Amino acid sequence: MDKGQLDGLVAFALVAEKRSFTAAAVALRISPSAVSKMIRQLEARLGVTLLTRTTRATSLTEAGEKFLQQAGPALESILNAMNEAGNAAEKPAGRLRLNVPQTIYPNFLKPVITSFTQKYPDITVEIYFENATTNIFERSFDAGIRVSDILAQDVVALKLLGPLRWVVAGAPSYFAKAGRPKHPKDLLVKSCICVGAGSRVYDRWEFESEGKGFEVQVKGPLILNDVILAIDAAVEGLGLIYITEDAIQDKLQSNQLQIVLQAYTGTSTGIYLYYPQRSQVHPKLRAFIEHVKQTKII
The missing domain is CATH 1.10.10.10 (Winged helix-like DNA-binding domain superfamily/Winged helix DNA-binding domain)
Structure with a gap:
């Protein structure tokens, strides 16, 4: 027919x-x-x-x-x-697949997801934790959350948090045995915990001095593809970690971690929700975007 x-x-x-x-x-x-x-x-x-x-x-x-x-x-x-x-x-319904960094979930994304699922019971939110920069849309994700520095050019980006301070932090027990770095170049002889896997290892830590940015390539005893475990390793005194200040706020308040090299802290514009440039956004994603805006977290 x-x-x-x-x-x-x-x-x-x-x-x-x-x-x-x-x-x-x-x-x-x-x-x-x-x-x-x-x-x-x-x-x-x-x-x-x-x-x-x-x-x-x-x-x-x-x-x-x-x-x-x-x-x-x-x-x-x-x-x-x-x-x-x-x-x-x-009608907003179905499965909403989000690809997000682990560190953003506990303090920021969790309450947003909780209120969203209560408001839209016909939507199932699937969250896949990933820190690497990959083409998430080729893998059928509806949206992702990433820092501004690694966003692709052909996406729509909605700012969630920022600006962000990228800091170097370590446990008091580590500083007691290894001392505190005075300049980023001192990291060359310090134990640094890196995040990544395979060829994608974030071992080039970025800093700023007198308005100019520079990098230091570090090394250390551990490379982990799990940011939460990397933070735990730093708390245990295994080495220094390079991370956003917001992600370790609870560890700073409890003095489990301490920031060093404050004068060289780097910044990025923030963390963004991003999704493909389409003429029509699916109702489930449109509902999530509007919910994020209404929760006044931007």
């Missing part, structure tokens, strides 16, 4: 149900003349007249009644499927 035949059948079913070409046109979001054309083409293919049209009413012919009895159940199934598809296009 080609598309023209299907369109004609759907138009006929709606006219038969509503007894009105105008009402059927409204349901199909087309003009009454277009509905009339579809019906005429269907009647021409069948070789019978299905509807009687007058200025006051529209009714089924005997042939139309018989045809509707035979084809009615199938046409009703088609119309129900169309209605459900239309509702799905407007």
Whole structure:
């Protein structure tokens, strides 16, 4: 069956149900003349007249009644499927897949997700923790959260937090045995805990001095692909860690970690929610974007 035949059948079913070409046109979001054309083409293919049209009413012919009895159940199934598809296009529902860094979840994202799932019970939020810069959309994620420095150019970005301070921190026990670095170059002889995996290791730590940025390539006893475990390792005194100040705020307050090299602290503009540039954003993602804005965390 080609598309023209299907369109004609759907138009006929709606006219038969509503007894009105105008009402059927409204349901199909087309003009009454277009509905009339579809019906005429269907009647021409069948070789019978299905509807009687007058200025006051529209009714089924005997042939139309018989045809509707035979084809009615199938046409009703088609119309129900169309209605459900239309509702799905407007109602926020389904699985929302987010790709986010681990450190942002406990203090920032967790309360946002909690209130969002309560507000939209028909949406299931799937969160995949990842720190590396990858093309998440090729892997069917709806959106991601990343620092501004590593965002692709062809995305829509909504600022969530920032600016961010990138700091070097260590445990008091580490400083007691290894001393405190006075300048970033001192990190060359310090034990540094890096985050990454394989060829993607973040071992070039960035700093600023007198308005100019520079990097120091560090090394140390551990490379972890889990930021939370890297923070724990720093707390245990295994080495220094390079991370955003917000991510270790609780460790700083409890004095489990202490910041060094404050005069050389680097900054980035912030953390962003980003998603593909599309002409139409899915309702589930649009609902999440609006919820983030309404929670006043930006």
